[in-house]
Amino acid sequence: MFLTTLLLCLSEWVSASRGHDRNSTIVNPIFPGFYPDPSCIYLPEREHTFFCASSSFNAFPGIPIHASKDLQNWKLIGHVLNRREQLPRLAETNRSTSGIWAPTLRFHDETFWLVTTLVDDDRPQKDSSRLDNIIFKGKDPYNPKSWSNAVHFNFTGYDPEPFWDEDGKAYITGAHAWQVGPYIEQAEVDLDTGKVGDWQIIWNGTGGLAPEGPHIYRKDGWYYLLAAEDSGGTGLNHMVTMARSKKISGPYEANPRNPVLTNANTTSYFQTVGHSDLFQDGNGNWWAVALSTRSGPEYLHYPMGRETVMTAMSWPKGEFPIFTPISGEISGWPIRHEQEDIRGVGPYANSDDPEHLTFPPSTPLPAHLTHWRYPIPSSYTPSPPEKPNTLRLTPSRINLTALNGNYAGAEGQTFISRRQQHTLFAYSVTLDFSPTQRDEEAGVTAFLTQNHHLDMGVILLPRGSATASSIPGLPADLSNSTTGGISDDGMVPHVRFRGESYVPVPKPAIFPLPESWRRKGGKLALEIRACNASHYVFSVGPAGKRSEMRVVMEVSNEPVSWGFTGTLLGIYATSNGGNGTTPAYFSDWRYTPVEQFRD
Ligand SMILES: *[C@@H]1O[C@H](CO)[C@@H](O)[C@H](O)[C@H]1NC(C)=O
Ligand SMILES: *[C@@H]1O[C@H](CO)[C@@H](O)[C@H](O)[C@H]1NC(C)=O
Ligand SMILES: *[C@@H]1O[C@H](CO)[C@@H](O)[C@H](O)[C@H]1NC(C)=O
Ligand SMILES: *[C@@H]1O[C@H](CO)[C@@H](O)[C@H](O)[C@H]1NC(C)=O
Ligand SMILES: *[C@@H]1O[C@H](CO)[C@@H](O)[C@H](O)[C@H]1NC(C)=O
Ligand SMILES: *[C@@H]1O[C@H](CO)[C@@H](O)[C@H](O)[C@H]1NC(C)=O
Ligand SMILES: *[C@@H]1O[C@H](CO)[C@@H](O)[C@H](O)[C@H]1NC(C)=O
Ligand SMILES: *[C@@H]1O[C@H](CO)[C@@H](O)[C@H](O)[C@H]1NC(C)=O
Numbered sequence: 001m002f003l004t005t006l007l008l009c010l011s012e013w014v015s016a017s018r019g020h021d022r023n024s025t026i027v028n029p030i031f032p033g034f035y036p037d038p039s040c041i042y043l044p045e046r047e048h049t050f051f052c053a054s055s056s057f058n059a060f061p062g063i064p065i066h067a068s069k070d071l072q073n074w075k076l077i078g079h080v081l082n083r084r085e086q087l088p089r090l091a092e093t094n095r096s097t098s099g100i101w102a103p104t105l106r107f108h109d110e111t112f113w114l115v116t117t118l119v120d121d122d123r124p125q126k127d128s129s130r131l132d133n134i135i136f137k138g139k140d141p142y143n144p145k146s147w148s149n150a151v152h153f154n155f156t157g158y159d160p161e162p163f164w165d166e167d168g169k170a171y172i173t174g175a176h177a178w179q180v181g182p183y184i185e186q187a188e189v190d191l192d193t194g195k196v197g198d199w200q201i202i203w204n205g206t207g208g209l210a211p212e213g214p215h216i217y218r219k220d221g222w223y224y225l226l227a228a229e230d231s232g233g234t235g236l237n238h239m240v241t242m243a244r245s246k247k248i249s250g251p252y253e254a255n256p257r258n259p260v261l262t263n264a265n266t267t268s269y270f271q272t273v274g275h276s277d278l279f280q281d282g283n284g285n286w287w288a289v290a291l292s293t294r295s296g297p298e299y300l301h302y303p304m305g306r307e308t309v310m311t312a313m314s315w316p317k318g319e320f321p322i323f324t325p326i327s328g329e330i331s332g333w334p335i336r337h338e339q340e341d342i343r344g345v346g347p348y349a350n351s352d353d354p355e356h357l358t359f360p361p362s363t364p365l366p367a368h369l370t371h372w373r374y375p376i377p378s379s380y381t382p383s384p385p386e387k388p389n390t391l392r393l394t395p396s397r398i399n400l401t402a403l404n405g406n407y408a409g410a411e412g413q414t415f416i417s418r419r420q421q422h423t424l425f426a427y428s429v430t431l432d433f434s435p436t437q438r439d440e441e442a443g444v445t446a447f448l449t450q451n452h453h454l455d456m457g458v459i460l461l462p463r464g465s466a467t468a469s470s471i472p473g474l475p476a477d478l479s480n481s482t483t484g485g486i487s488d489d490g491m492v493p494h495v496r497f498r499g500e501s502y503v504p505v506p507k508p509a510i511f512p513l514p515e516s517w518r519r520k521g522g523k524l525a526l527e528i529r530a531c532n533a534s535h536y537v538f539s540v541g542p543a544g545k546r547s548e549m550r551v552v553m554e555v556s557n558e559p560v561s562w563g564f565t566g567t568l569l570g571i572y573a574t575s576n577g578g579n580g581t582t583p584a585y586f587s588d589w590r591y592t593p594v595e596q597f598r599d
């Protein structure tokens with residue numbers, strides 16, 4: 001007993017005396033929420049900073065960049081795609097799976113290079129305009145204006161990455177799925193003009209139907225080729241595989257121990273692990289980032305979509321690397337612990353601090369707020385003269401579903417949001433809205449794509465539209481209370497919950513806005529809460545009267561657990577195809593983290 005205690009004390013003393021050598025703890029995900037397909041670099045010449053890009057599909061601003069100096073505290077520092085003129089075509093993409101796919105971020109010649117694909121998934125596989133491959137470059141990722149307009153290059157695949165060989169030649173490597181491949185192709189490229197040479201197949205992968213995110217690393221006289229493989233997109237069989245060659249053009253030989261990283265066939269909460277990128281820190285230790293969904297193998301409830309996770313790897317000389325499998329907490333290489341400040345545009349990515357936006361006068365909208373495709377800037381006015389300290393939304397004709405569930409249209413879609421970043425959270429706003437024309441609507445939404453969203457808003461509907469008896473927990477005195485403000489044409493403001501998804505959603509719940517709530521100044525509190533890992537609760541009540549909040553709907557998050565993106569929590573205003581133009585005023589925007597589930 002005594003001896004054990006002594007030994008324990010001794011070993012603690014030994015490790016304490018070499019504190020800087022102690023392993024670090026990496027807490028996953030490092031960027032919670034909708035941040036898939038990570039690509040990272042480490043730049044000692046830029047204040048020893050790590051930079052990572054992620055894909056953004058139809059979200060705008062697009063291609064978020066995170067930075068860190070210690071691999072533990074990460075901040076969003078801006079977006080590569082931040083102006084419409086950089087890539088006008090994002091306005092026209094159809095389908096929820098379209099937009100910006102997997103970017104690769106690299107640094108060469110004192111320049112940041114970001115190579116990616118703008119996908120219009122509505123077009124046939126054989127249509128060469130379906131995949132628009134593009135290059136952005138910039139000198140200063142902290143300055144949005146520094147990023148160039150897109151330079152297009154001819155490539156019929158996706159997930160391109162730039163690589164500079166020791167002889168100075170630049171190459172693009174990209175992937176093709178089963179419709180034509182599967183294989184990985186490579187060509188020489190002039191990255192300034194987008195002129196490419198002949199494409200050559202360099203590897204066919206290990207049998208997955210859709211190789212993605214190929215990356216080349218030069219080490220110990222070898223070219224190592226890394227790819228993710230799966231049956232297409234991301235699923236439970238997602239994995240990372242590697243091959244190597246003495247020549248950049250191949251032939252590449254598969255690692256006999258593939259896959260190098262996967263959580264397939266495990267019971268881990270972290271599933272679909274794949275789409276990795278590798279980088280070395282200032283001590284020469286190797287790290288990997290990847291995407292993962294916190295779903296468990298049931299794979300039913302993952303509203304935050306594909307998030308960025310990180311792990312450590314060891315890469316002995318002349319051999320293939322060994323990765324530590326992904327979990328909620330990973331013992332990683334020693335790293336410096338002092339948190340050096342990063343000039344971010346928001347809080348730290350893994351922060352549990354609440355967010356409270358009050359839209360004060362003369363203050364632009366925070367840069368982390370997100371639209372779906374390009375916004376019409378004049379539809380979003382912080383602190384308008386008639387109602388300071390609110391955000392005025394001008395309604396779009398198109399609602400969150402739009403015409404065919406796919407297209408934003410030239411008139412835009414009035415919607416602004418932030419990512420859901422915690423398993424349990426509360427998101428609420430105050431709404432001041434007096435609709436005057438039929439179908440005018442404004443409210444809150446848990447939005448995954450135009451085909452997947454759960455909304456609760458105030459909408460002007462004919463008297464008698466209520467379905468109040470279907471609202472659980474709504475007291476009878478509210479369901480059939482008389483309302484004030486009935487207009488001559490019999491229109492009444494109602495609260496409406498509705499959902500849209502590929503899986504069944506509850507029927508709309510509609511009830512007239514109680515007169516007693518309207519008398520109290522007419523402002524409403526609208527709230528979306530995740531009460532557990534599988535359900536949201538939508539509530540409404542008079543602003544400033546928590547005790548009068550009423551649950552309108554408890555709804556599974558399965559309708560927003562799908563595809564490539566992750567849930568955005570936000571506000572919208574629409575005329576639902578009508579002629580209404582009544583603005584909606586939102587204030588007191590709060591996002592309160594409650595709990596993060598990791599294992
Ligand atoms: C997207 O769909 C809309 C309406 O269905 C159509 O008018 C438009 O041409 C499509 N855009 C592209 C780029 O295919
Ligand atoms: C792409 O290919 C087309 C036709 O094949 C050609 O006209 C065009 O110049 C090429 N663009 C680039 C950037 O190489
Ligand atoms: C790789 O795929 C291509 C195209 O499908 C095929 O021509 C080639 O034989 C394959 N290579 C190997 C080594 O299987
Ligand atoms: C998981 O198990 C299935 C069935 O044995 C197998 O076909 C599949 O390849 C495994 N996936 C991975 C990534 O190992
Ligand atoms: C320290 O981290 C490395 C990299 O993950 C791992 O290989 C090693 O086992 C860890 N050591 C301890 C004592 O946990
Ligand atoms: C409200 O409706 C319920 C049934 O839906 C009924 O039992 C109740 O009497 C009604 N209350 C009033 C005040 O009309
Ligand atoms: C989550 O909450 C919903 C709605 O309250 C409830 O029906 C469900 O049983 C809960 N699930 C768990 C695992 O507690
Ligand atoms: C959404 O708008 C379209 C017209 O653009 C309309 O037909 C549809 O009914 C609206 N959806 C809802 C739920 O109001």
Ligand SMILES: *[C@@H]1O[C@H](CO)[C@@H](O)[C@H](O)[C@H]1NC(C)=O
Pocket residue numbers: 577578579
């Ligand atoms: C919208 O305005 C146009 C032109 O004034 C009119 O023809 C149309 O009926 C209006 N639509 C609705 C839904 O009121």
